[in-house]
Amino acid sequence: MKRLPAAAIVLIAIVLLLIVSWRLDRAPSTDDAYVYADTINVVPEVSGRITELPVRDNQAVKKGDLLLQIDPRPYQAALDQARARLVALNQQIVLTQRTVDAQRYNADSARAAVERARAVANQAADTLHRTEPLLAQGYVSAEEVDRARTAQRSAQAELSAAALQAQQASAAVSGVDALVAQRAEVEAQIAIAELNLEFTVVRAPFDGRVVSLRTTVGQFASALTPVFTLIDTRHWYVIANFRETELKNVHAGSPSMVYLMSDTAKRFTGVVDSISYGVLPDDGGVVHEGLASVQRTINWVHVSQRFPVKIAVRNPDPVLFRLGTSAVAILKRGDAVAPTR
Numbered sequence: 475m476k477r478l479p480a481a482a483i484v485l486i487a488i489v490l491l492l493i494v495s496w497r498l499d500r501a502p503s504t505d506d507a508y509v510y511a512d513t514i515n516v517v518p519e520v521s522g523r524i525t526e527l528p529v530r531d532n533q534a535v536k537k538g539d540l541l542l543q544i545d546p547r548p549y550q551a552a553l554d555q556a557r558a559r560l561v562a563l564n565q566q567i568v569l570t571q572r573t574v575d576a577q578r579y580n581a582d583s584a585r586a587a588v589e590r591a592r593a594v595a596n597q598a599a600d601t602l603h604r605t606e607p608l609l610a611q612g613y614v615s616a617e618e619v620d621r622a623r624t625a626q627r628s629a630q631a632e633l634s635a636a637a638l639q640a641q642q643a644s645a646a647v648s649g650v651d652a653l654v655a656q657r658a659e660v661e662a663q664i665a666i667a668e669l670n671l672e673f674t675v676v677r678a679p680f681d682g683r684v685v686s687l688r689t690t691v692g693q694f695a696s697a698l699t700p701v702f703t704l705i706d707t708r709h710w711y712v713i714a715n716f717r718e719t720e721l722k723n724v725h726a727g728s729p730s731m732v733y734l735m736s737d738t739a740k741r742f743t744g745v746v747d748s749i750s751y752g753v754l755p756d757d758g759g760v761v762h763e764g765l766a767s768v769q770r771t772i773n774w775v776h777v778s779q780r781f782p783v784k785i786a787v788r789n790p791d792p793v794l795f796r797l798g799t800s801a802v803a804i805l806k807r808g809d810a811v812a813p814t815r
Contacts, residue, residue: 502724502805506780507714509734509799511707513685515700518544519673524693524701531687534707534792535678541704544674544695553667560660567653577646584640591636595629602626682707685797705797710790711747714803717778721749724805730785735800743788746805750782 526543529535602622608614687702695701712732716724728746733739785803787795 502716502720503802504714504716504720505735505800505802507712507732507801507803509795509797509801510711510713510784511705511709511795511797513703513705513797514679516541516676516702516704517698517700518542518676518695519697520544520549520670521697522546522548522674522695524689524691524695527689527691529684529687531684531702533684535682535684535704537678537680539678541676541678541684542695542701543676546671546674549667549671549674553664553671556660556664556667560657560664563653563657563660567650567657570648570650570653574648574650577643577648580646581640581643584636584643588633588636588640591629591633595626595633598622598626598629678704680704680706680708707792707795710787710795712744712785712787712801712803714783714785714801715780716783716803716805717780719778720805721781721783724749724783729806731804731806732785732787732801734794735802736796737794738802740791740794742790744785745788747784747786749784753779753781755779 522544524542525545526540528540529542535541602619602625605614605619605622609616609619682704685703685705689695689701714732724746726746726748730744730746732742732744734742783803783805
């Protein structure tokens with residue numbers, strides 16, 4: 475009779491162990507988790523002194539809010555200079571075009587003079603050809619034939635001179651192609667100057683929260699150097715490291731529940747966004763000079779590898795959720811739910 479209570483206790487313990495194992499298998503959980511959100515470095519794309527900084531550290535901002543202003547005066551001056559250069563170049567193109575038109579008119583006139591000289595030369599040649607046969611017949615004198623020959627030579631010389639002048643006039647015709655190419659270059663400089671002027675104003679690309687702000691108005695900001703960080707508070711996640719043995723039948727869309735260590739009374743629903751496909755092992759597997767380096771140790775107890783599971787939280791509390799907050803995640807094996815963004 476004394477053994478009966480002991481057997482009952484053992485049976486109850488086995489039943490409880492089976493229930494706990496079943497629950498853990500149906501809903502694995504881990505406290506190796508933390509809150510995560512996407513972040514960006516707020517980086518000015520142009521250098522200059524900060525003239526406005528209307529935000530403070532840990533402040534919440536809305537999309538489109540002014541984050542900082544770089545002194546725009548140097549960039550405005552560069553834009554004005556480029557625009558003035560374009561105006562001057564356009565005027566130069568107009569004046570040059572007038573000169574080119576005059577050169578073309580001169581070339582056309584020279585070509586017309588060539589045609590006139592050619593007509594005179596043809597007429598003189600025809601006269602000579604008609605006059606020369608008449609000399610033998612006595613109808614014209616030798617003097618008249620000489621005058622015809624002289625007229626023909628003179629007309630031919632004038633034709634050659636007119637043709638040379640026409641070539642010179644055609645060669646003197648210039649163009650505005652080089653100036654037009656310069657105008658395209660100046661227009662590109664204007665576009666760059668306008669873009670740089672626009673870059674002096676940095677606005678929030680999304681709803682977020684300013685963190686790691688360690689500067690103020692008057693500081694010189696260098697291009698591509700972060701000024702502070704902006705947390706994307708539109709979407710919050712919990713990164714939970716689960717054992718590989720617990721990830722069976724868990725996939726993107728699996729429902730989950732999380733709570734934060736800062737307030738364990740509040741529960742938040744979520745869905746699995748993704749499961750990591752790679753972690754760096756601690757014991758071996760490191761490639762050294764083309765060969766894998768494996769430690770020669772005997773592990774009597776094999777420790778399961780953990781893989782990060784990214785859980786998208788559906789109803790985050792903007793007051794409680796902070797980047798890096800400790801959390802507990804519980805996965806529920808069931809029908810998949812489409813992750814929302």
